[in-house]
Amino acid sequence: MRKIFDFHGGIHPPENKHQSVVRPIVDTGVPPELTIPLSQHIGAPAIPSVNVGDHVLKGQVIAEPRGFVSVPKHAPSSGTVTAIEDRLIPHPSGHSAPCIVIATDGGEEWIDLATNPDYRAMDKGQLLEIIRCAGIAGMGGAGFPSAVKLSIQPHVTIDTLIINGTECEPYITADDMLMRERADRIVAGAEILGYLIEPREILIGVEDNKPEGIAALRTAAAGRDVEIIEFPTKYPSGGEKQLIEILTGKQVPSGGLPSDVGVVCQNMGSAVAVYDAVVHGRPLISRITTVTGDSVADPGNFEVLIGTPMRYLLERAGYDRARNNRLIMGGPMMGFTVPDDSVPVVKTTNCLLAPTEKELPTPPPAQACIRCGMCAEACPASLLPQQLFWFAQGKEYEKLEQHNLFDCIECGACSYVCPSHIPLVQYYRASKAEIQQQRRDHEKSEHSRVRFEARQDRLERAEREKEEKRAARKKAAENRAKEAAASGGDEADPIQAAIERAKARKAAQQAGAGSESELEKLEKAVVSARKRLDTATAKLEEAQAEGSDLVGALQTGVDKTRTRLEAAELALAEHQSSAAGPAGEAPPADAAQAAIEKAMAARVAQESQSPQEKAQGNLDKLAQRLEKSEAKLAESRAAGDEAKIIEALEATVERLAAKVDEARRALDEVEGA
């Protein structure tokens, strides 16, 4: 006989379950319109994959999951998409959210279903994918995507798989009727889940107030590796942590997960959905919902399509709106009031409770806390509810977290026993929502801060490196000058020579030496082309660093500018050599054009070189350009040119020096290869 454990606290509210188990599950049929919210689960909302006007088939994917913690949405029946817009959804806040609206055609025309009767022949990854693609999320609580829960980390060992058939909340009987009528599918679903996560044991836990359901499960599980465990009824035994403690004696640590103690829990409806998805290829498009309360004439359980307006479902149970004081989704303990009866049934709608005022009176006004301690005695999570209440009132969120607010399962047991009628659980819900919002805001600002600091670091590092290189070059130039002076030869120092040339040019200008010579024009053309190339290269590097789309276009611009610069340099070189050549030799009619042709020819020749030759050639060329640029800079400084010209030349020298370093590294690599 298996040992059953108990958990701290708990209460015994009136069960009120008998009203809704007097008749079998009723198929609600197809309503004229279905409204499918894109978010019916914990995690990111799905993204519509259909458009208004599209015809959809039953079971067709109409919204794709977004990210790992998300599930797709399917058309619960065939019809036409008439809107994708915000509609009221069943949520405690009573807000609207994006929904896909389908006008049904009554044809119930299915997509082709991929069946897998022999699931054991399948890879486990494939099985998980089927569960994910079927849109299965927890059908009893917050709606956590099942595939995420079943994705067990390789280092984690699961001892026990628990199928939760507790259904401890008053009034709700959806799982009880599922056990009575579909016990075979529950057991088969449990076996599939067992095959997937390979636990040591598979347990189905059920409270002893469901004898018919337990008997049906025992019959279905006979001779199979699934154990049915019956235990005393107490609210809230269905809480995941409480059920684990009842069946295994293990306590999930504060802030921890069931897998921390080697357990995975799945809801009973989810087990059936897994069986339907894997074996019959059916996505999750309907569920069993209890409709009960004194405002309905025929309470019972209904198989209802997801997206069915609650009003349509209530009418099938003989709803009398005039008698109903408020419409509750879920039970009286953990449920919430829905804004109106037009909101749709979603995957987590286990019950619609339509009580009369007499049956579930509006709570009287709250009185002051008398510190009786009854709430702490009732709390199944061993919290101090009155303490949490003080902190929640004072918005002391840090203290709430320190007192384990997030271990609160919102069962409402504390509010139920409070003699002062303080709606304690409402305070906890509001505080949790506020803390979560603050966490999201904090994460966002942290993210922005980290990005800003990384950018500042990058800029400062680049500036430092520039400064270091500048200083190194200055020192190298000074050394060269000193060496030249020591050797006594002006011609050995190109910088000194450049300075002299600049002085001469300046003197000629000052003496009004006439109009600009051809040589000066060509020199200017080279400087101007070089500046343009530098600017274009800087832009390209910036775009590459940012991963911009403009990289391709900027690269083309750099290539063209470089060709022009090469042409200008060649033209200048030719002019200089012709000027130094035999007297009377005429310069070429179009020096630039000739130079372009030469540059092209040089490029063609370069293509036939070996990688080493190319690298060496590139290094030589860059070294020459650097030398020339340094000379030009010295010349410009000596001539007292404008600051912006000097700055441009400095930038050119700096970039060329970096390129020379790079070309040297490239050559080393080629030679080392």
Ligand code: SF4
């Ligand atoms: S049960 Fe109510 S009155 Fe008693 S200590 Fe808790 S909050 Fe205060």
Ligand code: SF4
């Ligand atoms: S609602 Fe939270 S604090 Fe109150 S009894 Fe339940 S778990 Fe404890």
